[in-house]
Amino acid sequence: YCIIEVNARLSRSSALASKATGYPLAFVAAKLVLGIPLTDVQNAVTKKTQACFEPSLDYIVTKIPRWDMTKFEGVSTQIGSAMKSVGEVMGIGRTMEESFQKAIRMVDPSNKGFYPRFKFTKEELEEELSVPTDRRIHAIAQALYEKTFTVEEIHDMTKIDQWFLRRCESVVKTWDRVSQVSLDQMPNDLMKEAKMNGFSDIQISQGVKDGASEDEVRTKRKSAGIIPKAKQIDTLAAEFPADTNYLYMTYHGSEDDVDSANGGVIVLGSGAYRIGSSIEFDWCGVSAIRALRGMGYYATMVNYNPETVSTDYDECDRLYFEELSRERVLDIYEVDRSDGVVVSVGGQIPNGLAIPLDKAGVKILGTPAAMIDNAEDRKKFSCALDEIGVQQPRWSELSNLDSALAFANDVGYPVLVRPSYV
Numbered sequence: 001y002c003i004i005e006v007n008a009r010l011s012r013s014s015a016l017a018s019k020a021t022g023y024p025l026a027f028v029a030a031k032l033v034l035g036i037p038l039t040d041v042q043n044a045v046t047k048k049t050q051a052c053f054e055p056s057l058d059y060i061v062t063k064i065p066r067w068d069m070t071k072f073e074g075v076s077t078q079i080g081s082a083m084k085s086v087g088e089v090m091g092i093g094r095t096m097e098e099s100f101q102k103a104i105r106m107v108d109p110s111n112k113g114f115y116p117r118f119k120f121t122k123e124e125l126e127e128e129l130s131v132p133t134d135r136r137i138h139a140i141a142q143a144l145y146e147k148t149f150t151v152e153e154i155h156d157m158t159k160i161d162q163w164f165l166r167r168c169e170s171v172v173k174t175w176d177r178v179s180q181v182s183l184d185q186m187p188n189d190l191m192k193e194a195k196m197n198g199f200s201d202i203q204i205s206q207g208v209k210d211g212a213s214e215d216e217v218r219t220k221r222k223s224a225g226i227i228p229k230a231k232q233i234d235t236l237a238a239e240f241p242a243d244t245n246y247l248y249m250t251y252h253g254s255e256d257d258v259d260s261a262n263g264g265v266i267v268l269g270s271g272a273y274r275i276g277s278s279i280e281f282d283w284c285g286v287s288a289i290r291a292l293r294g295m296g297y298y299a300t301m302v303n304y305n306p307e308t309v310s311t312d313y314d315e316c317d318r319l320y321f322e323e324l325s326r327e328r329v330l331d332i333y334e335v336d337r338s339d340g341v342v343v344s345v346g347g348q349i350p351n352g353l354a355i356p357l358d359k360a361g362v363k364i365l366g367t368p369a370a371m372i373d374n375a376e377d378r379k380k381f382s383c384a385l386d387e388i389g390v391q392q393p394r395w396s397e398l399s400n401l402d403s404a405l406a407f408a409n410d411v412g413y414p415v416l417v418r419p420s421y422v
Helices: 012-021 025-033 096-107 122-130 136-145 151-158 162-178 188-196 201-207 214-223 279-294 326-335 348-359 369-376 378-388 401-411
Strands: 060-066 087-093 229-232 246-250 265-268 299-303 318-321 340-342
Touching (some): 060 096, 087 246, 122 136, 151 162, 162 201, 214 326, 246 326, 279 299, 299 326
16 A cells, blocks of 8 residues: 555544545554555444445535634635635435535524525625635525526536536425415425425425414424434445444435434534534533443434544444434434433533423433523523622623623723623
8 A cells, every 4th residue: 555645634524534434534544554454444334344345325415614704804705725614514415405405504503504694786696606705605595596697697607517506406496386385285295395305394484475383394294204214324325234323314215224212312512613612512522422321321412513523423322413403303302212312511502402492392401401591691690690699790782883882981991792692
């Protein structure tokens, strides 16, 4: 064997490639360096075949970087060859549409999916399409949803291959059909099509005529038997038997690849790295998983960050490389008949799910959801301090720059600016 490259830094790409295929590149490379041939290295996923094969995939993986450039004033948002992303996500599905919409929601939970997020003028839209920035995908969404430009015109401006643009167009066509009916009128085949194309229950609830709630959509699709199935990432496209706990959920399956866990504890990971939330939360999640396993509990991790130790399938009893959303956690909680969910070790994203999951009947382990809310909500926390007679600095809830400057001038500097629920 020949050494092609030595990279003296942590490579996100090799971690993503390993987790996208299930083939442990670093592990196999270490064996080769020690002089062990591929024929003697066991495939750690199947536990039945050797490592001397090319991974075969029966799913689609979509990687999207996370940029935090809006946190800095005056920074160029243009994307080129320089590394500007602070993290990344990996969405897994059976089609481009399904994995793509998953990944868009993963990179920022405030994203609905492939849907317009900003309101560009036509001139701004042309600029966003012509010059790559972190907002380009939202510009493509606006152009297709509002029918401002055709696929061919978007291709001419972006130079993105039409195959990918046609997949985006497929999502929009499904949305157009959904928006023409009420939830009661929606046929089951359209509900199934929407779910197979990666639409969340919230997206569908906001898309149907006359509106609906997320729970109403969930109830309707479950009554129609439209439920996601758990599929294995086995490196061999199910061509050989596999003994793996590395899973994702899809609406393109007819049966689960694994039996229900019948209990155990779910730990929610931290999602994508971002400025202010990084490896410290991954350490917390991994430590929780190890502690649970040490105490004899069946431990399941839900996370979607390929850079993390928590998404190493051998760290837990079951790994779902999935969205950290109310909908998906409920799906996993119900199918595995879990004993409870730990939300307090993954940072802001799982913390924000505490109240919605608690209201949905999920057993929250550790700090109760109401107490998490009392600590996170500034007004509730301030009232609690007043009740027990603990002093606190003057503070105010502010929503614009003028009121913030007025408050700062009134109380005097230095002042601390901090949002709730971070």
